[in-house]
Amino acid sequence: MSKKLKIIGTPVPKHDAKMRTTGEAIYGHDIKLPNMLYGAILRTQHPHAEFIIDVSEAKKLPGVVCIITADDVDTNHIGYKRDHPILKKNEANCTRDEIAAVAAETKEIAQEALKLIKVKYKVKKGLYNPHDALKKNVPQINKFSSGKFENKNIAEKFFYEHGNLEQEKKNSVAIVKRKFTLPRMTHACMATSNITAHYTKTNGKLLLYSSTQVPFLYQRDMAHALKMNPSDIRIIQPIIGGGFGSKLDMHPFEPICALLSIKTGKPVQILYSREEEFIASPTRQPMEIELTAGVDKNGNFTFREIEIIKDNGAYTSWGATTPFVIMQAFSSLYKIKACRFNALAVYTNNVFAGSFRGYGNPQATFALERVIDLLADEIGMDKAEIRLRNANTKGEITGQGLHYDTCGHKECLQTVIKKLKVEKKKVEKNNRFKRGIGYASMLHVGGGAKIYRSDGCGTTLKIDPYGFCTIITGSNEIGQGSETVLAMIAAEELGIELSKIKVINTDTDVKPWDVGVHASRTSFVAGNSLLGAINILKEKLNNKAAKLLNEKTKSFTYENGNIISPSNQQIALDKVVREMHFTEPNELAIASYFYEPSSKFQDKDFKGNVSGTYAFASQSISVEVDTYTGNVQVLDIHVAQDVGKVLNPLLLDGQIHGGILQGVGYALTEELIFKDGELLNPNFHNYKMLTAADVPNIHFYPVETNDKQGPYGAKGVGEAPLIPTAAAIANAVCNALDIEIVELPITPERVLKAIAEKKNNKKNK
Amino acid sequence: MEFEIESPKNITELCKTIKSYRSKSFRFGAGYTDLLMELKKHTPRNLTVINLAQLKDVSFSSIRSTTKNIQIGAMITASKLVTDTRIEQLFPVLQQAAHNLASTQIRQVATLGGNMCTASPSGDLICAAMALQASCEIMNDDKKIHNLSIQDFFIGVRKTALKKNEFLFAINIPRNKKRTATLHSGFIKIGTRKSMECSVVSLAFHLQIDKTGKIIDAGIAIGASAPTVKFAQSACQFLIGKKINSFSEKEKEEFANKVLSYASPISDIRATAWYRKEVLFNISKGVLE
Amino acid sequence: MEITFTLNGKKTICHIKVSTTLLELLRETLNLTGTKPGCHEGECGACTVLINGKSVNSCLYLALNTNGKEITTIEGLTKPNGGLDEVQESMIKNGAVQCGFCTSGMVLNIKALQLETMQNKKVPGSGIKNSPNRNEIKKWLEGNLCRCTGYVKIIDAAEEVFNKGK
Ligand SMILES: Cc1cc2nc3c(=O)[nH]c(=O)nc-3n(C[C@H](O)[C@H](O)[C@H](O)COP(=O)(O)OP(=O)(O)OC[C@H]3O[C@@H](n4cnc5c(N)ncnc54)[C@H](O)[C@@H]3O)c2cc1C
Numbered sequence A: 001m002s003k004k005l006k007i008i009g010t011p012v013p014k015h016d017a018k019m020r021t022t023g024e025a026i027y028g029h030d031i032k033l034p035n036m037l038y039g040a041i042l043r044t045q046h047p048h049a050e051f052i053i054d055v056s057e058a059k060k061l062p063g064v065v066c067i068i069t070a071d072d073v074d075t076n077h078i079g080y081k082r083d084h085p086i087l088k089k090n091e092a093n094c095t096r097d098e099i100a101a102v103a104a105e106t107k108e109i110a111q112e113a114l115k116l117i118k119v120k121y122k123v124k125k126g127l128y129n130p131h132d133a134l135k136k137n138v139p140q141i142n143k144f145s146s147g148k149f150e151n152k153n154i155a156e157k158f159f160y161e162h163g164n165l166e167q168e169k170k171n172s173v174a175i176v177k178r179k180f181t182l183p184r185m186t187h188a189c190m191a192t193s194n195i196t197a198h199y200t201k202t203n204g205k206l207l208l209y210s211s212t213q214v215p216f217l218y219q220r221d222m223a224h225a226l227k228m229n230p231s232d233i234r235i236i237q238p239i240i241g242g243g244f245g246s247k248l249d250m251h252p253f254e255p256i257c258a259l260l261s262i263k264t265g266k267p268v269q270i271l272y273s274r275e276e277e278f279i280a281s282p283t284r285q286p287m288e289i290e291l292t293a294g295v296d297k298n299g300n301f302t303f304r305e306i307e308i309i310k311d312n313g314a315y316t317s318w319g320a321t322t323p324f325v326i327m328q329a330f331s332s333l334y335k336i337k338a339c340r341f342n343a344l345a346v347y348t349n350n351v352f353a354g355s356f357r358g359y360g361n362p363q364a365t366f367a368l369e370r371v372i373d374l375l376a377d378e379i380g381m382d383k384a385e386i387r388l389r390n391a392n393t394k395g396e397i398t399g400q401g402l403h404y405d406t407c408g409h410k411e412c413l414q415t416v417i418k419k420l421k422v423e424k425k426k427v428e429k430n431n432r433f434k435r436g437i438g439y440a441s442m443l444h445v446g447g448g449a450k451i452y453r454s455d456g457c458g459t460t461l462k463i464d465p466y467g468f469c470t471i472i473t474g475s476n477e478i479g480q481g482s483e484t485v486l487a488m489i490a491a492e493e494l495g496i497e498l499s500k501i502k503v504i505n506t507d508t509d510v511k512p513w514d515v516g517v518h519a520s521r522t523s524f525v526a527g528n529s530l531l532g533a534i535n536i537l538k539e540k541l542n543n544k545a546a547k548l549l550n551e552k553t554k555s556f557t558y559e560n561g562n563i564i565s566p567s568n569q570q571i572a573l574d575k576v577v578r579e580m581h582f583t584e585p586n587e588l589a590i591a592s593y594f595y596e597p598s599s600k601f602q603d604k605d606f607k608g609n610v611s612g613t614y615a616f617a618s619q620s621i622s623v624e625v626d627t628y629t630g631n632v633q634v635l636d637i638h639v640a641q642d643v644g645k646v647l648n649p650l651l652l653d654g655q656i657h658g659g660i661l662q663g664v665g666y667a668l669t670e671e672l673i674f675k676d677g678e679l680l681n682p683n684f685h686n687y688k689m690l691t692a693a694d695v696p697n698i699h700f701y702p703v704e705t706n707d708k709q710g711p712y713g714a715k716g717v718g719e720a721p722l723i724p725t726a727a728a729i730a731n732a733v734c735n736a737l738d739i740e741i742v743e744l745p746i747t748p749e750r751v752l753k754a755i756a757e758k759k760n761n762k763k764n765k
Numbered sequence B: 001m002e003f004e005i006e007s008p009k010n011i012t013e014l015c016k017t018i019k020s021y022r023s024k025s026f027r028f029g030a031g032y033t034d035l036l037m038e039l040k041k042h043t044p045r046n047l048t049v050i051n052l053a054q055l056k057d058v059s060f061s062s063i064r065s066t067t068k069n070i071q072i073g074a075m076i077t078a079s080k081l082v083t084d085t086r087i088e089q090l091f092p093v094l095q096q097a098a099h100n101l102a103s104t105q106i107r108q109v110a111t112l113g114g115n116m117c118t119a120s121p122s123g124d125l126i127c128a129a130m131a132l133q134a135s136c137e138i139m140n141d142d143k144k145i146h147n148l149s150i151q152d153f154f155i156g157v158r159k160t161a162l163k164k165n166e167f168l169f170a171i172n173i174p175r176n177k178k179r180t181a182t183l184h185s186g187f188i189k190i191g192t193r194k195s196m197e198c199s200v201v202s203l204a205f206h207l208q209i210d211k212t213g214k215i216i217d218a219g220i221a222i223g224a225s226a227p228t229v230k231f232a233q234s235a236c237q238f239l240i241g242k243k244i245n246s247f248s249e250k251e252k253e254e255f256a257n258k259v260l261s262y263a264s265p266i267s268d269i270r271a272t273a274w275y276r277k278e279v280l281f282n283i284s285k286g287v288l289e
Numbered sequence C: 001m002e003i004t005f006t007l008n009g010k011k012t013i014c015h016i017k018v019s020t021t022l023l024e025l026l027r028e029t030l031n032l033t034g035t036k037p038g039c040h041e042g043e044c045g046a047c048t049v050l051i052n053g054k055s056v057n058s059c060l061y062l063a064l065n066t067n068g069k070e071i072t073t074i075e076g077l078t079k080p081n082g083g084l085d086e087v088q089e090s091m092i093k094n095g096a097v098q099c100g101f102c103t104s105g106m107v108l109n110i111k112a113l114q115l116e117t118m119q120n121k122k123v124p125g126s127g128i129k130n131s132p133n134r135n136e137i138k139k140w141l142e143g144n145l146c147r148c149t150g151y152v153k154i155i156d157a158a159e160e161v162f163n164k165g166k
């Protein structure tokens, strides 16, 4: 694309920012339908128990319209492995388990009714540690699992390998082995989960106002759960108050709300309280990663051997498939000759893990980058140099079969290493405050990820007689700004003002198919889909314009609402549209296109080029640690990211900053704390999200590699920023204090413990 | 959340209201940042809230100087404490504690009285007021006032010495000993993030130093380390008469150990007892560095 | 009980249950849904409104205590002709809005800081007049959680508002 871009690459504010700044935007919480009932869910009091339930008292409460338990409904199980009953019958297996639901005239009555439901529990001893769940002679936790593995409590299993591991071990001059423990983190979207369901009895249609990020998969899942025809279910997405992966799975409260509406024939709304949001949302996968890795005498990485045990929780969600991404980091980030990877997802009586921005990659990257520092120490090599030496390169085909047609890894690394050096003047104020620096990189899919039979997106594009353009796209807006990017593309290509472009993307009855928001794919896939539609539409417009202008050429340019020929004849775009419509052969200015990325399903050994393109990023981070309190202050974060091409610097910055701060939270403060399956900190008071006061200086350097496949050369960007952050911070803290960190978050207490242990070790020596 | 409300407009009405509720269950409400949180979780039946927020009496919500004291009305909000120049100059420890309490929005409404009467072991304003050796002015429903030292005001976890017919009217903070004294005064709040923290441990110190560098008075209090906020008497005694710049490493540690002797922390989800002690020791030492 | 207050410039009379919070009154009775419920416990700031020009969490404020006071919600910041307040403009221009759920609260809290510096000529605890610096802005916004933006652009937006006033 040689022509000069006018709109792409400029800082266009978000398409609908105004509406979101004035309070006019309608979120799920703001919907109020006539005769709407309020739903509420009763959850088990004990993470693991048998129970008998009696709703008769609650039913008598005036204002209660409907109460359902497992006995009242005929449904299929949900979840990635269909091992999750919507309402649990007789047995609860984790603290969030739904055991009954109420629809009532007011929220207060619904809550009151929950209190009147009598439940008799027979508490059982749960299995809260995956190692315990793997022992012989323990009960089967999930009775609905396929049980196809050697141990009844294994939910999913992955094995991958490339290269000659034994040989590479021999080639290594240093080998490091460590076990890392990663915590449960939660999305904590500012808007809690919500849904409004409206079933109309007369025609058997179900309308859902739902915040799902994958409406078409959701429609199918909902239909399966409720034993309905998918086409009878229409999903409208209100404005969504944060996603980050939390809305990839369909969660039990959603079909529950639908069931309450079906039973009552009235609209029903369920809004989570903040406490419920903490207890009953999917989490980032907690896991133990044991990593053994080697390096040869020249500082080249030789092999990685990985054993992972993931705490799956009581049911299986999409999150169980995170090893796809995890193994990719281990097999293909930095050049690596041999890799062997084993991962188990193990059922426990904990809450189940789901998908979360980064999808396993922050965990993998933490282990991997921590071990790189240790390997560098072992052979006495500089930590920047060892990374540069092993960085991925353009044209590389990795052991797993990823094709790096473009690759900004080295440039990213060089940039952040250089930038941090500039301000590296180690100011060691006194004994109390210690400074350190750390590096980390990441690799992530940048052009979708083929995990479903199609990873595509459809677009219908039309221009009306007044020269306004409507983009009807399959893709979704969850706050990341995808609408804006699409509008910019249309403005760029069609020469139509941004204010005359509308994006329609919220209604499954209207919009064409799309797999949903995941894998940082939206700009890439939806952008390409839109470009496809634009090309078709332009062909029609060009033909008409040529006729009207008496031009032979078909290569017109589109600017300022006009279509312009090479000989500088021009005609208004809306005029061409009207002429198309009102003169024979009477045609509308409308076009549809479906884009399917070139990515392939991986083969049964998990090999194959799973994404259209790959994104790389490196971060270098400086920290100051208060050795009196253990508090880690992140000073500067330098981040260089291979984004392919900057489509909109304003939105891009937003993704970078937002991702990084989530990464800092993962590194330092955020953790759901459980004891015997029960959550101890279901509130913002004790689940510590960072505040504005904690924000470090973030310096961002986009690296443009112009990927052939991406729209204008762009790659996916959304997940990358948070992936290497925790790893780089951990490396910086270790560097500052000369300690080892094998666990996140790096709380002040853990830091002081590590310092104390170091002192003790010295004493004992 | 269901309750009844009484909104007296002045102290006379307030006293009358309290009298008429003698045998019934009631709670005071000031800024409501603690009370509503509590009532949202559980509201006892037939509860009445006596609303202090609409009282017009200035004395209840102002800061006044007397020759001996600075008197701070119970209805003074944290944000008032932050912006008042007298507090800033005379009692930096209190200003800092107020400035680090919760958030801007909460500080606009959260009152000194509410903080004191919640009597949380991690109450930040309590900790600062204790280091300043304040005394409490307590009023009863006969409008009688009596004084109680701040240390006697707190009798257990979330328990004060207030009787049912009493409320906190104000606190009195003795003026610094000498106008010319320099102050080493501050509030240290330990948590995992910079803001919105409930103290894992807190330390309030207010040292008055004469021209020669000698410490002429000292107030040290610790929070979140025991069932109530504690005044570290022996640590204060240790400092008085010594030169602020002359402490040896050993003396600093001795001082820190004295502070630590008042701590009997528990382990909870925020931190273990071990951590609380370790940090308290370190930051106590830090005060003298 | 009956309360009378000024809501976004208009005298308003409401009948309320005494235990109603201001957040409930605004969203459920008055249908002003621009004020967002993020936690109902004073931790997130999404429900921030201005009471007599000061930012307050409406979820921890009893509606009855607004009697006689002036309330401004996000809806009241927009001018009658649809024009935006300079804080809103700055938020949009700086890319400070992603999902937008925190935005009403952020905007109003920045507005409160602007009003504060205009009236008191002093930013709490700093002594700086009129134009708070970046760290003071960060501190001021500590009670407004945002999960999307990492705060950077929001702080930028606020800074721009104050720099303009210089
Ligand atoms: C998000 C959040 C963060 C917080 N962070 C902090 C923090 O960092 N540090 C901290 O110390 N606290 C913190 N708090 C607690 C609380 O804000 C403070 O304790 C505040 O000072 C309470 O004041 P209030 O006026 O809101 O009290 P209210 O809630 O009105 O009252 C609290 C209690 O005191 C009683 N009471 C109030 N006034 C009187 C009086 N004059 N006489 C007798 N009894 C009275 C009430 O009956 C009630 O029991 C936080 C609270 C929240 C919600």
Ligand code: FES
Binding pocket: C036, C037, C038, C039, C040, C041, C042, C043, C044, C045, C046, C047, C048, C057, C058, C059, C060
């Ligand atoms: S809803 Fe009020 S602070 Fe969160």
Ligand code: FES
Binding pocket: A190, A241, A242, A479, C096, C097, C098, C099, C100, C101, C102, C103, C145, C146, C147, C148, C149
């Ligand atoms: S923009 Fe989404 S929470 Fe702030």
